[in-house]
Amino acid sequence: MDELLKILENNASLSTEQLAVMLSKNENEIKDAVNEYEKNGTILGYKTIIDWDKIDREYVSALIEVKLQPQRDIGFNKTAEKIYNYPDVKSVYLMSGSYDLCIIIEGKTMREVAYFVSQKLAPIENVTSTATCFILKKYKDNGVIYKNDEKDERGFWG
Amino acid sequence: MVDYDSVILKSVLQTKPSGIRKFFDLLSNMENVVGLTVGQPDFVTPWHIREAGIESLENGKTYYTSNAGIPELRNEISNYLYRKFHVLYRPETEIIVTVGGSEAIDLAFRTLIGPGDEVILPLPAFVCYEPLIKLAGGVPVIIETTFIEKFKLNPEKLKAAITPRTKMLVLPYPNNPTGAIMTKEELSEIADIIRDTNIIVLSDEIYSEMTYDRVHTSFASLPGMYEHTILVNGFSKTYAMTGWRLGYLCAPEILCLQILKLHQYVIMCAPTTSQYAACEALKNGDDDVAMMIDEYNHRRRYIYNSLKNIGLDSLEPEGAFYIYPNISEYGLTSEEFCEKLLFNYNCAIVPGTAFGDCGEGFVRISYAYSIKHITIALERIEAFLKDLKK
Numbered sequence: 001m002d003e004l005l006k007i008l009e010n011n012a013s014l015s016t017e018q019l020a021v022m023l024s025k026n027e028n029e030i031k032d033a034v035n036e037y038e039k040n041g042t043i044l045g046y047k048t049i050i051d052w053d054k055i056d057r058e059y060v061s062a063l064i065e066v067k068l069q070p071q072r073d074i075g076f077n078k079t080a081e082k083i084y085n086y087p088d089v090k091s092v093y094l095m096s097g098s099y100d101l102c103i104i105i106e107g108k109t110m111r112e113v114a115y116f117v118s119q120k121l122a123p124i125e126n127v128t129s130t131a132t133c134f135i136l137k138k139y140k141d142n143g144v145i146y147k148n149d150e151k152d153e154r155g156f157w158g
Numbered sequence: 159m160v161d162y163d164s165v166i167l168k169s170v171l172q173t174k175p176s177g178i179r180k181f182f183d184l185l186s187n188m189e190n191v192v193g194l195t196v197g198q199p200d201f202v203t204p205w206h207i208r209e210a211g212i213e214s215l216e217n218g219k220t221y222y223t224s225n226a227g228i229p230e231l232r233n234e235i236s237n238y239l240y241r242k243f244h245v246l247y248r249p250e251t252e253i254i255v256t257v258g259g260s261e262a263i264d265l266a267f268r269t270l271i272g273p274g275d276e277v278i279l280p281l282p283a284f285v286c287y288e289p290l291i292k293l294a295g296g297v298p299v300i301i302e303t304t305f306i307e308k309f310k311l312n313p314e315k316l317k318a319a320i321t322p323r324t325k326m327l328v329l330p331y332p333n334n335p336t337g338a339i340m341t342k343e344e345l346s347e348i349a350d351i352i353r354d355t356n357i358i359v360l361s362d363e364i365y366s367e368m369t370y371d372r373v374h375t376s377f378a379s380l381p382g383m384y385e386h387t388i389l390v391n392g393f394s395k396t397y398a399m400t401g402w403r404l405g406y407l408c409a410p411e412i413l414c415l416q417i418l419k420l421h422q423y424v425i426m427c428a429p430t431t432s433q434y435a436a437c438e439a440l441k442n443g444d445d446d447v448a449m450m451i452d453e454y455n456h457r458r459r460y461i462y463n464s465l466k467n468i469g470l471d472s473l474e475p476e477g478a479f480y481i482y483p484n485i486s487e488y489g490l491t492s493e494e495f496c497e498k499l500l501f502n503y504n505c506a507i508v509p510g511t512a513f514g515d516c517g518e519g520f521v522r523i524s525y526a527y528s529i530k531h532i533t534i535a536l537e538r539i540e541a542f543l544k545d546l547k548k
């Protein structure tokens with residue numbers, strides 16, 4: 001049912017009925033497969049990709065590069081957990097390269113992000129340094145390009 | 159005053175504009191129309207292919223190429239055809255790169271067909287064959303394929319259509335508009351009839367990648383058929399490259415030599431930028447094709463089932479990206495059906511009669527659209543059908 005996952009990854013809004021027809025399965029098979037994927041954590045959730053700039057909502061997002069002192073036995077995991085529990089933190093990745101954790105955070109204002117970095121993140125015991133880069137414009141996120149729905153310009157020949 | 163009617167050839171004056179076009183003129187000034195009309199992919203050409211075209215421009219590849227196309231591309235075409243369909247064409251002498259499959263079709267007819275020569279043409283099929291045969295001076299001998307035959311070419315009908323004047327047979331499979339394909343076994347029966355004749359088969363395999371339950375069989379791969387076949391294929395549908403205008407024709411050297419002369423004088427060479435982009439498509443495009451075919455396949459199943467549910471009967475399409483439902487039970491001609499649907503429900507599809515008189519009673523619906531778009535269109539068709547049943 002890899003194909004099911006591929007479809008859902010790109011479009012989670014399809015109904016079970018639609019998915020069943022598209023994949024030549026019956027609805028119960030689709031339901032069972034989705035349930036199983038949800039139960040075993042293959043499917044972690046369903047979200048909508050929104051271009052918040054289209055509506056009046058003030059927000060800033062930033063990418064923070066964090067260097068860490070690894071802890072005995074547990075490496076970086078404990079610190080990562082501490083960080084990802086903050087609801088404003090959208091993503092946390094362990095990186096290869098010149099820093100250890102990459103954090104994507106979203107806040108209402110720059111000040112809010114600054115507060116998080118200086119008051120929450122930097123004081124964590126084994127965080128040795130942070131570098132905050134504000135995101136100025138999103139062109140593409142999760143494989144989706146930020147642009148208006150384009151007109152169908154196809155000629156009708158063929 | 160010039161009397162234009164007397165200077166323009168009768169054969170051209172008598173050529174009717176495409177029935178697809180006629181229908182589109184109707185809807186061009188309407189707003190909020192949801193159409194399932196288009197005969198081309200909704201995907202944009204994959205970026206790496208576009209990039210190869212751009213790079214060729216950056217590198218100053220702005221000259222004519224050799225008439226038959228750049229050697230690199232002909233090599234890639236040769237490799238591709240062997241890899242996919244086990245047909246072997248020598249890149250140096252048996253492949254001509256053309257301006258779309260359409261040019262290839264025209265070249266083939268004009269090289270082989272003269273006044274009175276007969277070309278057997280199964281219909282419904284794409285709109286260009288009949289006028290091009292006539293403009294070449296030939297006589298189209300039409301075989302009407304039927305719903306019961308699953309719109310495949312019936313060998314008995316073919317036998318009956320052959321006369322001493324038969325020069326060519328057009329094999330338009332996978333088929334636009336019906337979505338029909340011919341399996342290897344079915345093609346073998348055709349090959350058995352062709353084998354001992356002098357007939358050349360124009361096998362238009364432009365939708366060869368778009369088959370859903372089995373791999374396409376290229377007619378030239380059947381025993382003895384290489385020497386009878388002019389194979390036409392191209393990049394438009396497979397790689398979503400319609401606007402690049404690039405196709406190709408493959409045939410035994412002795413035919414290619416003659417066909418190349420027409421191509422040379424009329425076109426010189428296919429667009430250079432497109433040729434470089436096409437090289438990239440053939441070298442690194444397999445994954446893109448697989449992705450697009452998967453997507454078409456989902457839509458195909460979806461539209462076939464949905465149409466069935468709302469009361470339109472069709473064969474499950476096995477190729478291309480069209481479905482061809484039977485609308486005869488609603489008591490309207492194909493054209494009336496499509497016009498009413500358009501004017502009353504703002505939904506556009508193409509009457510079957512655009513693809514031959516035998517398309518009466520059918521409509522062509524394209525599924526080269528997103529599932530969302532298809533769903534909206536189907537809702538309108540459903541409402542229209544309910545209206546008709548009242």
